[in-house]
Amino acid sequence: MSTWKILDEDFDKAKIMALGVGGCGGNIVSNIADSGVNGIELVSLNTDSQEQNIIHKSKKIKIGEGHGAGNDPDSANKIAQDSEDIIRKIFDEKPEVLFLTAGMGGGTGTGATPVVARIAKELEILTIALVTTPFESEGGRKADQAQQGIDTLINYVDCLIEIPNQKIYEISKEKIGNTSAAYKLLNDEIKKIIKEISSMLLHPNKKNIDFSDLKSVIKGNGYAIVGLGESSGQNRTKNAIDKALTNPFFNQRDIRNAKGVIFFMKGSNDFSFSEFEEGRNAAKNLSEENAQFINGFSTDEMMGENVSVMFIATGLRRRRGSYIDQNVHIAIDNIGKLEEDTGEFVNIDGMSKIDIKKFLRGAKD
Structure with a gap:
């Protein structure tokens, strides 16, 4: 006699966590909370109790005495190592995907994030790190600390997406006079990446991309870039692709010869297969001939006349704050x-x- 089991509608959905480390990471998590993104567990971890006080709508974890790390990554690293039991408890209900976000160059984000990433790796959690790097005006010491933090972090995460603060200035200096608005521009970029990848995993799609697909492209693939674009009207697909491939936070050359690519497109029921083919071919051209390439699409009547595209390119090579082609080797x-x-x-x-x-x-x- 056969036995049938009714599955809960959330049974097959990926368990996703966004964990912000330090002041910058906490602000990004708070921004995600404010945007009303559902289905993601939000956690903020810090050595500074005062910074935690301004974070809301997330689980807040304090490590150390609460007095901060004094802009000293080594101090933050020791505090995190001494607090390993506390950090491990964050992952008691083991997430399948961890978005780990922090600002590199200061104390807590630079020093504690690699410890969190190491623990996540030991627990076999697929981890995507999204980190910011300092403004040029913040000086060489902070840049060096950021570099050292990234060099350590990359050993423990499956992929790392780096967004330079300097790009905020280059993009917004003539458009945004308010400092808070400029920083929000960067936080919004990270929020959009987390939101779009999570949405792709959490919602049923016409041509599905699931957790296993994401894992096959991201796991152990190092530096990565995510491009997002949305457009309407005539040539909407081409325009959306152009926006995704010319993300102002990255250089277009950065995405050449990716080892793995995910392409995902979304629109209302009226978007055509030829539009999907156009986007899929553009994304396929980013990767090497034998690279892992996965693609999917979803329909949503809320998109109206708009179409959106997302590509995730992984397996890139980085040298001192910028990505270079895998085939370029220079003394x-x-x-x-x-x-x-x-x-x-x-x-x-x-x-x-x-x-x-x-x-x-x-x-x-």
Whole structure:
């Protein structure tokens, strides 16, 4: 005799957590809460009790004595290691996907985030880190601390998305005079990434992308980029793709030769298969020939005349704050041998011509 089991509608949904570490991470989690995103457990972890007081609508975890880490990553790292039992309890109901977000360059975010990531890795939680890096005006010491934090963190997370604070200034200096509004621009970028990936996993889709699909592209694949775009009207798909591929927080060359790509498109019932094909082909061209490529789409009448696209490109290579093509290998130590008047340019793998002297000096810096 057969036995039937009725499954709860949430049974197969991925369990997702967004965990913000330090002041920046807590602000991002708070921003997610304010946006009304459902289905994500929100947690803020900090060494500073005062910063925790302004965080709302999330579980708040204090480690240490509550006096902060004094802009010292080593101090924060020790506090986190001493608080390992507390951190492990955060994952008692083991999430399948962890969005780990923090600002690199200061104390708690830089020092404590790798400890949290290590624990998550030991528990086999798929972890996506989204981190910010300091403004150029904040000085070399903070930049070096950020670099060291990222170099440590990348060893423990499945993929890492880096968003430079400097881009806020470049994007908003002529449009946004208010400092709070400028920082919100960055927080919104991270919030949108978390929201769109979570929505893709939590809601049923016409051509589904599930947790296993995400894991196959992201797990152990290092540096990554997420591009988001939305448009309406004539050529809406092309325009949405262009927006996604020219994200102002990244350089377009960053996404060449990805080792893995996820493409997801959303629109109302009137968006055509040819539009989906257009987007899918554009995303496929980001990856290497044998790369893992997964695609899906969803219909939602709330989209109206709009279509939205998202791509996740993983397996990228990073050097000192910027991504470089996997096929580019340059001896930075030989930079001094370049003559000032050589004017040599190089074209790599179909990329735009670049001044090799300028590229090398930027990488060395």
